[in-house]
Amino acid sequence: MTIAPSTMRILSSLLEARTGQCLSEGRHWRVEMALNPILKKRGIEDCNALAASLAAPDARRLSDETVEALLNNETYFFRDHDAFADLPRVFEAIAANRKGRKTLRIWSAGCSTGQEIYSVAMQLRDDERRWRDWSIELLGTDISQSVIDRAKRADFSQFEIQRGLAAGHMLRWFENSDGRWQARDTLRDMVHFRRHNVLDVPPPGQFDVILCRNVMLYFPGINRAKALANLARALAPDGALMLGAGETVLGYSDRFEILPGVRSLYRLAAAEPPQILRVAAAGS
Numbered sequence: 394m395t396i397a398p399s400t401m402r403i404l405s406s407l408l409e410a411r412t413g414q415c416l417s418e419g420r421h422w423r424v425e426m427a428l429n430p431i432l433k434k435r436g437i438e439d440c441n442a443l444a445a446s447l448a449a450p451d452a453r454r455l456s457d458e459t460v461e462a463l464l465n466n467e468t469y470f471f472r473d474h475d476a477f478a479d480l481p482r483v484f485e486a487i488a489a490n491r492k493g494r495k496t497l498r499i500w501s502a503g504c505s506t507g508q509e510i511y512s513v514a515m516q517l518r519d520d521e522r523r524w525r526d527w528s529i530e531l532l533g534t535d536i537s538q539s540v541i542d543r544a545k546r547a548d549f550s551q552f553e554i555q556r557g558l559a560a561g562h563m564l565r566w567f568e569n570s571d572g573r574w575q576a577r578d579t580l581r582d583m584v585h586f587r588r589h590n591v592l593d594v595p596p597p598g599q600f601d602v603i604l605c606r607n608v609m610l611y612f613p614g615i616n617r618a619k620a621l622a623n624l625a626r627a628l629a630p631d632g633a634l635m636l637g638a639g640e641t642v643l644g645y646s647d648r649f650e651i652l653p654g655v656r657s658l659y660r661l662a663a664a665e666p667p668q669i670l671r672v673a674a675a676g677s
């Protein structure tokens with residue numbers, strides 16, 4: 394069936410109001426596929442009828458489900474392997490400024506089902522002796538409650554566990570039961586999750602590293618600028634922001650500058666020494 398232009402407008406405005414994303418024409422093709430499970434579950438005839446139902450006064454639950462279904466939650470462990478390979482040097486550089494208090498705070502904003510922040514957790518635990526006496530706080534947030542619930546459960550399918558995860562990590566950190574892979578408590582307990590919109594006031598305190606990858610792809614420029622301003626507020630003066638491989642701050646924020654020598658990473662612009670972050674070259 395054809396989705397009426399008025400239906401697209403209703404769905405676009407709903408999605409933008411709740412998440413900041415626009416439903417550009419390039420994404421219209423996947424709307425019907427994304428909403429199909431809701432139509433089936435609720436016995437709604439088609440997307441046009443669903444859009445009409447959204448106007449009902451008691452449609453909050455339906456609108457929540459609709460927004461969740463329209464979000465793209467694609468993620469996998471150690472996504473952009475090269476970028477992850479740079480992270481230990483970034484942690485080292487920041488840790489050099491934290492010797493007194495030995496704390497690190499890392500935030501994955503738009504964490505989806507948790508693979509990103511669990512990858513960071515595994516990476517830190519790989520170097521267990523280095524971080525033994527450090528207090529490390531790992532936070533994952535997402536606008537979608539359903540992915541946050543899944544991230545907390547840390548229970549992955551065979552397909553999900555095989556995407557990006559080396560066999561060593563899989564066997565060390567996950568237990569197989571009936572074809573599902575459950576994170577061991579030692580890994581799960583390292584991370585906290587909660588619902589949060591990157592367009593809202595950031596979680597309290599300053600973070601040393603913020604990963605916000607593949608979250609702003611569908612934001613119009615004004616929302617990218619707003620999200621980046623929030624991330625700049627949440628970042629420690631000598632912290633680092635990691636964006637997705639195809640993302641940039643250019644044109645949306647002058648609060649960040651590229652962190653020389655590492656991929657997809659930015660530091661706060663105009664930070665003065667001694668707080669400016671410098672990362673040693675690879676192999677040094």
Ligand SMILES: C[S@@+](CC[C@H](N)C(=O)[O-])C[C@H]1O[C@@H](n2cnc3c(N)ncnc32)[C@H](O)[C@@H]1O
Binds near residue numbers: 412506509
């Ligand atoms: C494509 S996934 C990327 C997940 C992970 N960061 C990665 O790169 O693998 C984008 C995630 O951003 C979330 N998201 C979209 N808009 C958001 C917003 N305004 N605030 C917080 N999360 C948002 C989506 O729900 C989705 O889980």
